[in-house]
Amino acid sequence: MKIVTWNVNSIRARLENIADWLRTHHPDVVLLQETKCQNHDFPLEAIEDCGYNVAVHGQKSYNGVAILSKYRIEDVINGLPPFTDDDQARYIEGVTNGVRVASVYVPNGNTVGSEKYHYKLKFLDHLHDHLKATLLYEEAFIIGGDYNIAPTDDDVNDPAGWHEKILCSTPERKSLRAILNLGYSDAIRIHHQGKGPYTWWDYRSGSWQKDDGLRIDLLLLSPQAVDRLAGSGVDRDPRGLEKASDHAPTWCTLL
DNA sequence: ATGGTAGACGATCTA
Numbered sequence: 001m002k003i004v005t006w007n008v009n010s011i012r013a014r015l016e017n018i019a020d021w022l023r024t025h026h027p028d029v030v031l032l033q034e035t036k037c038q039n040h041d042f043p044l045e046a047i048e049d050c051g052y053n054v055a056v057h058g059q060k061s062y063n064g065v066a067i068l069s070k071y072r073i074e075d076v077i078n079g080l081p082p083f084t085d086d087d088q089a090r091y092i093e094g095v096t097n098g099v100r101v102a103s104v105y106v107p108n109g110n111t112v113g114s115e116k117y118h119y120k121l122k123f124l125d126h127l128h129d130h131l132k133a134t135l136l137y138e139e140a141f142i143i144g145g146d147y148n149i150a151p152t153d154d155d156v157n158d159p160a161g162w163h164e165k166i167l168c169s170t171p172e173r174k175s176l177r178a179i180l181n182l183g184y185s186d187a188i189r190i191h192h193q194g195k196g197p198y199t200w201w202d203y204r205s206g207s208w209q210k211d212d213g214l215r216i217d218l219l220l221l222s223p224q225a226v227d228r229l230a231g232s233g234v235d236r237d238p239r240g241l242e243k244a245s246d247h248a249p250t251w252c253t254l255l
Numbered sequence: 256a257t258g259g260t261a262g263a264c265g266a267t268c269t270a
Contacts, residue, residue, distance in 0.1 A: 061263050204259035
């Protein structure tokens with residue numbers, strides 16, 4: 001069972017790229033972030049034609065998350081419990097093919113110390129509490145998403161340039177580590193040590209051409225999911241295409 | 256160069 005997380009930076013602007021990728025790789029589950037449209041504007045039929053059921057939690061212009069699955073998607077939760085009335089659409093959870101999955105779009109935070117930064121840290125606290133509670137179910141649970149945090153300097157091509165900047169500041173990294181310390185595992189780091197792989201390259205300054213990337217898109221696995229983990233990786237290829245998202249799809253496979 | 260590029264949306268905001 002292959003599960004993917006991908007920040008697509010607008011589902012409508014990326015529809016051709018995404019549909020091509022789905023038809024080539026046919027993953028079982030795809031956790032999308034930054035769909036950037038209201039539910040009634042989501043290109044439902046085009047995705048269904050690729051062979052997927054869809055659960056969406058969108059809003060106008062910004063954010064927006066979705067779950068695509070070849071299997072039925074049940075027990076869907078829109079919004080991060082218990083703050084499911086948050087006006088920013090950043091979390092969706094459901095159960096598919098016996099696996100609990102979630103797609104999370106953690107706030108970017110703008111700059112360290114800003115109002116948006118404090119909102120980011122608060123969101124991470126809420127995420128921590130929800131993932132702590134859900135761990136008690138003792139299920140295979142995978143939380144894929146754009147965490148907007150590079151866990152360590154190994155996840156950054158240019159750590160000096162990003163030192164204590166947004167995505168790399170110590171408080172953000174501590175918040176992420178607190179979630180991992182609950183008992184969740186960063187799937188990529190089970191199979192890949194050392195520098196990289198990266199998942200995001202800024203559109204600006206030729207970051208892609210210089211491979212000046214960061215690994216901020218993660219798949220966090222409950223112990224029961226790790227028991228079934230077979231492999232993981234990042235598919236860099238879509239980042240090099242015309243009309244690419246600035247993020248690459250990150251995947252793992254379960255036995 | 257407090258720059259650079261992309262998307263939504265229709266002037267800026269977000270990333």
